[in-house]
Amino acid sequence: MTGTQPPTPRLIIPGWGMNWEQYQTACRYLGLHPDPGLYDQFARYLLHAAASQPVPTGFARWLAARQPGKLRLGFLDLWTRLLMPSHPWRFRLNAILAVHECDPRGCREMLAQPTSRLGAWLSFFRIGSATLLNLTLGGVWLGGQACAYAILGRAQQRERAHFDGQTVLITGATRGLGLALAVRLLALGAQVVGVARAGAGLDALRCQIAEAGLQQRFRLATADISLPGAITAALAEIGVDAAHIDAAILNAGIKEEVALPGTTRTLRRVFEVNVFGAMDTAATLIPAFQTRGSGHLIFISSLGRWHGMPGSGSYNASKAALSLLVESLAMDLGESGRKTVRITSIEPGLIRTGMIMAGSLQDRLAVSAEEAAARILRCAAANRRICRFPLLFTLMTATLACLPQGMRIKLLGRIKD
Amino acid sequence: MKYVVVGSGPSGVHAALTLLRRGLAVEMWDTGRQEAAFPQPQASFHGLKETLDDPQAYFLGKRFEALLPPGSGELLRYPPARSFLTRADDPCWPFSGDDFTPFHSFTRGGLGVGWGANAVSFDDDDLKDWPIAFGDLEQAYAEACRRLPIAAPTDALSRYFPGITPNQAPVQLSPHDAALLTGYERRAATIQRWSHLQLARARIAAVTAPEHPSACRYCGRCLWGCPAGSLYDPAKTTLLECQQHPRFTYLPNRMVLSLETRDARITGIRYLQTETGAITTEPCDAVFLAAGALQSGGIFLRTLQHDAAFADGHVRIDQTASVMDTTAVKIPYVFLRQVGAQQPDEQFQYNRLIVAHRKPRNGGWPTHCHGEVLSLNTLLYHPLIESIPLGSRLAMQTFARLHAALGVVTYFLPDRQVDGNGLSVVEDRDSPTGDRLRIHYQEAAGKQALLRETVRDTRRALMLLGCLPWPPQIAPAGSGIHYAGTIPMGEGPLRSDPSGRANAYRNLFLCDGASFPTLPSKSITFNLIANAIRVATLAAI
DSSP, rough: OSSSSOOOOOOOOOOOOOOOHHHHHHHHHOOOOOOOOHHHHHHHHHHHHHHOOOOOHHHHHHTTTSOHHHHHHHHHHHHHHOOOSHHHHHHHHHHHHHHHHTSSHHHHHOOOOOHHHHHHHHHHHHHHHHHHHHHHHHHHHOOOOOHHHHHHHHHHHHHHHHHTTOOEEEETTSHHHHHHHHHHHTTOOOOOEEOOOOOHHHHHHHHHHHHHHOOTTEEEEOOOOSSSTHHHHHHOOOOOOOOOOOEOOOOEEEEEOSSSSSOHHHHHHHHIIIIIIIHHHHHHHHHHHHTTEEEEEEEEEOGGGGSSOTHHHHHHHHHHHHHHHHHHHHHHHHHHHHHEEEEEEEOOOOOEEETTTTTHHHHOOOEEEEHHHHHHHHHHTTOOOOOOOOHHHHHHHHHHHOOOOOHHHHHHHHOOO | OEEEEESSSHHHHHHHHHHHTOOOOOOEEEBBBOOOOOOOOTHHHHHHHOSSHHHHHHHHHHOTTTTTOOOSOOOOOOTOOOOOOEESSSSOOOOOOOSSSOOOOOOGGGGGGGGGOOOOOOOTTTTTTTTSHHHHHHHHHHHHHHHHBBBOOOOOGGGOOOOOOOOOOOOOHHHHHHHHHHHHHHHHHHHHHHHHHEEEEEEBBOOOOTTTTTTTOOOOOOTOOTTTSOOOOOOHHHHHHHTSSSEEEEEEEEEEEEEEEEEEEEEEEEEEEOOOOOOEEEEEEEEEEOSOHEEEEEHHHHHHHHHHGGSSSSOOOSSOOOHHHHHEEEEEEEEEGTTTOOOOOOOOOOSEEEEEEEEEOOOOOEEEEEEEEEESSSSSHHHHHSSSSHHHHHHHHHHHHTTTTHHHHHHHEEOOOOOEEEEEEEOOSSSSSSSEEEEEOOOOOTTHHHHHHHHHHHHHHHTTTEEOOOOOOOOOOOTOOOOOOOSSSSSSSTTTTTBBBBBSOOOOOOSSGGSSSESSSSHHHHHHHHHHHHHHHHOOO
């Protein structure tokens, strides 16, 4: 398979996997030409490695989560080779070389060298200088990372301690934010019960889970949560007792771009999934949480709930309804109920998922699904009641929400044009 | 009369062919799994990367078995495309314990299917502790040379391989090999004086005559399975020849466990039907064990333990008399003249050169230590790159400049019997046979001194040749693949007589390395073939 089209998205285990963009950066660093077909093989291998190798912990985990950049990769490459020979970065770089050497172009690129023997000998000086530079600058960088880990690594440790061994239910788990949450939870040592509608996405994910040997830790239930009682039937079908679920992330949501007034059928469908589906799932789990005396509901709302938006009226309204219902739920549960059933409301800004067009203004303001998943789980681990991000988008939303309605309509109404 | 040969490896097929030529009817019992066909026979190693639908699956394995993880310390693993090796997760894996991990095959042709094809013969010095001399094997070597293609030169080393009669031109050398050999020839006297080392072209069991339809095409796929049929493979040559004989019967899916006995004679064979899992017994008139020294030793030990004649405990039958294996030592080097050179894509993949480290030894070791010089060509490179301590990018650039200059000298150091070494049978309910073989192995005294001396002299010779030697790598016990000596020639019921017949049973013949009383350094396979021919010729039946 050749070409430069991005490949089919794959299950990416944090700390092990690399997405297409990260793989491209790593290929540029190694002097190899990225290829979607080879990326697919590479991602498949990393799934195997993640399933068979110990989960990195502490500083190794911190380094594994660093985003690749050409200079940073040079440091990571050399220092992990010298100090951590089984670090996930070693697996990633070694696997890129392995899959590329089985490709004719990759093999040629790997063995490229100066045409003259003198040139070959002279190039050793360049390699030696680069090694010395990476050793010194990389040593300083590594020291900085150790300091950053000492300061910021506590949140990472808390997140792991919170979710390790927990069973977490996620609705809408086959793509976007739901999938990113699921794989991050897997990397944190949690058991995941994913719920999603039947379809090609669910089938593809099932295959990847089986391929990675994760069937025991990532179970998938098929349900259309907009249908009352569907969640109960789906859990029963895969043999999961609601009493064994420690936390639920009510993430499933749809967005249909239709200008109002439009048809109420669209409005109804969006509310059925985004509002009724989430509340129905919560209602299924709360009795089990109360019986056990603990449980955590994490609702995924949106910063869009603070204002209207042309073309997204149904979505923003549904999130507003959800946020208010969640607030009311917390009130209805009362003081003792809130101690038993913890509730976190997440209001993210834009997340780079299938709902956003690549290259648009929205895309530039958006955060990646992996980054959003990390923020959400850190907030949940810290037991925060509400979590809004990213900061710039939150400030923009707060400003918009404080504007007189007329000005807001005038300003946001221009987006339609 | 029913004569059964157990095993279809190099020893088994040549014993069977010899018996057939004696006019006897022969049954060959074998586990007999079949190796898959090699894809795209016309393509070269690098050509496969262009033409295969999924080259990653072919080279790395469907579950990436050959993608060697960083930190594993391994530089090479048998390609997943070659399924002849049995792994420890195979339900029929016959061994227990992990301090001696052998290679094992249930494929037609046995481990001979993966033979590196180095054909060298023992001489009187190698056989000095045997009850037989080279003269006893001479006719068998001559017959083996008629049966196998031998691509070899006639040179200064030929006198140390008296059983080898070349019938093909030697395999072509790579530029690296040619430069190394030229350098050696120019300074041979000095190198021999300072290091006792001699360098020569390899003796390879391969067809090189261009007019032959199986002639080597230098496609670089030896390790991945020779698609031209040029490298000798017992399953694709001698076994087929046996199968064309009307008095030959090949019975696969039979894993022999032990033999039935009465009055010091074999009367039947107890075996596992691998397809059904049933354990059955059938009568026979004579047995030729050729299942490999380890399996043959296990069959023999179980037979003794089931034999009422040994039930009174007058003979200790909890363990075989011995077990031996060569110690594999690798000395990597960089040939400085070849740094930055271009490497031809298509070459013979196995070694084209050999070394002989010859000097009188203390402690009775043979004079000749045999080594194979392999310059790097078509292999998977990622483990080599990962082994360079520079990080992947700089290591890859370094490797690109060095790869035509890299080579390795591999020695197979000799072995001999050590008190306490041998096989025992341990109960294992997870095994379909109800037991497994445990290998007890301690290195012979003086082996380390021999190793140090050989390595020191080889490093010295490499430096004289303009190479930069690297520290040696010593393979773990069991990696030598030259297993022998489980029923060695000698006295007592646990041993065999000089003709290869078991002392305990008059109609049990040992055709494989089980009867070797010592294990010389020289590659064993060609000598196994000659010995099997000898045993089958002498067998009094």
